[in-house]
Amino acid sequence: EAQVTQNPRYLITVTGKKLTVTCSQNMNHEYMSWYRQDPGLGLRQIYYSMNVEVTDKGDVPEGYKVSRKEKRNFPLILESPSPNQTSLYFCASSLQGALGYGYTFGSGTRLTVV
């Protein structure tokens, strides 16, 4: 089944403890992206990647890192999480973003930082 898989689905952590949210897609998509969704603020893009080893900042990149060593994986790294990073996170992928293919989203990761 074609899908974007995020792990974990739920995570509670403490301030300052490094964490990684994994994202993997099995559709051979070039484009991958991370979003966070907050009440009243909608979906905001954190980082995106156009292909292996090519990443760039979205609208809200502060406090996050990403890497794209393989085409299928695009992990989101929080080096020192803070409570304002408590949010619902979505990973998404697309065949070719510039040509306007729809994005396929993962099921989301609900992160709570205490």
Place this chain on the structure above:
Amino acid sequence: GQQVMQIPQYQHVQEGEDFTTYCNSSTTLSNIQWYKQRPGGHPVFLIQLVKSGEVKKQKRLTFQFGEAKKNSSLHITATQTTDVGTYFCAPNAGNMLTFGGGTRLMVKP
């Protein structure tokens, strides 16, 4: 990314009534995508509009792209309880997909 305003933020309708959400931009959009997110779910791609004045239909859903490519709308005819969710428009500027604030649709049976 390109900024868009979506209205209304919320809409309650009686089952069987029609529903429309609007997406407005101050700048010309190259294309626009629409997504639906069910409560507790993730956004699901519905459609993309590219051409000026384009109209596309999916069963009871009608999508339009304005002549000036600065606005778009989604119209649902005779809503059903399965239509419940938040509908987002999202201009696709190539590398960045920017989401509008969404319209949350609630349907009373």
